[in-house]
Amino acid sequence: MTRSWDLHWPDSEPLGWVLRQNWPDRWVRFHSLPGSKRYADTEDERAEILRRHRTVLADLHGSDAADLLVISTQWGIPAPNHAPFDPDGAWPWRIVLNPLDREAGPIYCWVQSEVDEQALNAILLNAADDKGQFVIADKGLSWLYCPYDGGADVLVGGPEERDSLRDRYSDWLSALESGL
Template sequence: MPVPAVLDSLLGWFAFRWSQLRWAFKSAWRRARGHNGAFKRGEVSARAAELTGLWERTWPAADPLGYVLRAEYPDRWVRFHGLPESKRYAESDAEYDEILRRHRTVLRELHGSDDFHTLHLIVADWGWRDLAAGWSKRRLPGAWPWRSSPADDDPDAGRNYFWAASGLSNGEIDALLIAVADDECRVVIGASDLAWLYCPYDDGADVLLPSPVERDALKDRHADWLSSHPQGL
């Protein structure tokens, strides 16, 4: 293997290991302080009932988790990368700007506006036993407990806890998107009627549309951002 390739491989390995160590330290600190994302029961309120009704009418087969949604609705799903050449993590301000540019571009097309304050935001979190406990909830201003479900359909594996909010400013949404890009948060962003969902992750975003036709139109508009996922989407 040529020397530059060896160096690139080593640097990539160290960057990955450092990311893992940083994540573990942050997780241990949250757990030591008693921060987690669990709650005994979801909020009983008009806004909770409205969100539950919207969700059950539009996405009844899945919880608000990107990997679950794309598995249940494969004909309405497309994935875009956040950086050129499928690069996973940003290493400069310019790369963070590019990630935000792509997120904002697709959200603007989905929403039909640059003003995102009417969007729903749902973050996934976990109980204190999970290494990721508390990492999402603390990043969502004004979050309130919505619903929970068994993790991976296994009651012994713990639960997924979903916190919700709306009315966030574009700056607050940008901060969430950057946290997701750094693999420090899980969020699903949805239209006011949840007709479409935007599920950013640390390599781009999964987008779910009301129909395959709308999915294909969005896919064609941003063909140069497409993932190399085996399904070709």
């Protein structure tokens, strides 16, 4: 996995905000609620969050969650065999330092390579509730989907692919020139 990561995302760590900064020509952000609302207040809004996430993921990959990788990060020292999601299926991958504050301590990256539909929905809703940081990818790591509390940063193969994806979901874009 490290070899594939370094091939597609050299000099980047699996942190959404780092990836967005390092690969702006491959990045687009989609908001998960109308009007750029950050958090859901109702079940209908939670359903809309899932619908938008799952729509873009299906566009990137199809509908089979079992073929996805999920990278989760945990700050600080983890308990043995403890991952932020399904500890039975996750394995430790790498330890990174915060590029903005190398003194802040380690960030542990866990990977789960088989995710069912229910687990994927839970991961997406945890991200929406700011209860975890995740990177979802195809097994070849050719694209990355980084959900957060307000939407998702998506990184694809290049500017043309990014522009095509951005155009398909233009109603979900930020009104800000920065795209944030």
